Amino acid sequence: MQDRHPLLCxxxxxxxxxxxMAAGIYLAGPTVxxxxxxxxxxxxxx
Amino acid sequence: xxGLMRYLAAVLxxxxxxGAAVLxxFCCVTTERFALEVGETRMLRDLQQQRIxxxxxxxxxxxxxxxxxxxxxxxxxxxxxxxxxxxWWGDIWSDAEADLAMPSWLTPQQEAELVAAIRADxxxxxxxxxxxxxxxxxxxxxxxxxxxxxxxxxxxxRSVTEMLLTAAQEVVPLPMIRQAALIGAGVxxxxxxxxxxxxxxxxxxxxxxxxxMQAALSVPVILLDIPGMLAQLSNIAVLQGQNALACLxxxxxxxxxxxxxxxxxxxxxxxxxxxxxx
Numbered sequence: 619m620q621d622r623h624p625l626l627c628x629x630x631x632x633x634x635x636x637x638x639m640a641a642g643i644y645l646a647g648p649t650v651x652x653x654x655x656x657x658x659x660x661x662x663x664x
Numbered sequence: 665x666x667g668l669m670r671y672l673a674a675v676l677x678x679x680x681x682x683g684a685a686v687l688x689x690f691c692c693v694t695t696e697r698f699a700l701e702v703g704e705t706r707m708l709r710d711l712q713q714q715r716i717x718x719x720x721x722x723x724x725x726x727x728x729x730x731x732x733x734x735x736x737x738x739x740x741x742x743x744x745x746x747x748x749x750x751x752w753w754g755d756i757w758s759d760a761e762a763d764l765a766m767p768s769w770l771t772p773q774q775e776a777e778l779v780a781a782i783r784a785d786x787x788x789x790x791x792x793x794x795x796x797x798x799x800x801x802x803x804x805x806x807x808x809x810x811x812x813x814x815x816x817x818x819x820x821x822r823s824v825t826e827m828l829l830t831a832a833q834e835v836v837p838l839p840m841i842r843q844a845a846l847i848g849a850g851v852x853x854x855x856x857x858x859x860x861x862x863x864x865x866x867x868x869x870x871x872x873x874x875x876x877m878q879a880a881l882s883v884p885v886i887l888l889d890i891p892g893m894l895a896q897l898s899n900i901a902v903l904q905g906q907n908a909l910a911c912l913x914x915x916x917x918x919x920x921x922x923x924x925x926x927x928x929x930x931x932x933x934x935x936x937x938x939x940x941x942x
Binding site: 627629632634643650651660661662 | 671674819820821825828870872877880883890901931
């Protein structure tokens, strides 16, 4: 497939990872953001 | 079925390449060079020195010290302490015996000299009582200058940083973590190449996908807006955060671009060879 449609092949490889990433951002994004901010507040001096 | 196995092997190869890139970037973060990049800008240095000078001016006014008394202990402090912090960062990741405590600005001897100078100052003598002078000079001025310089250069809570590093060191020595990351990056790259063989004639697309996904991985990092978070906490930390992200961005996008180009080259060369054969 790569030899005939290299771009299609590349996109087919990216699709599951991109979907996983989008789901991760949607589901865990706010939680991760809050956790990182809490950790920064603990370590960084105001 | 065979096609699905090849596809899964190709996806795994992309993941391995991305994992190798993450580990390689971690290795770069633990170098002295990276720490130097984080603290290198003129604007940051000026802001740090300004913060130190301000703390010294407040102390001078509060304890009625001679205007130039603290100058020798705060002059160029931001630059020198920054170099000490950079060397410390390099040391803890390369030497298992290195001191995990962040470097302090004044040595015990310098602190003693400063305390003596403050106790001999006329304005200070006029303001304070004999019995309190030593304690005030040591705790309220000399120690406070040390803390002000350290906090201006590395705005991190020293106790927490030391505790975290010690906890990590107790599990696995820090230099070993670094070496493990380096070896891990190598192993993942080899694994990716083996998976490419399994994926059969898809190496070009695998490299291109890895480059694209690596670039895409920066989206969540951008969405996290770490400089924005730091801006709420410390204006020195936000500059350092921006420097760190800029330095990491160059490495990250550079590697992504290299993989894209490599993928395109492989596809191009294969096509050229294919045409020759026809």
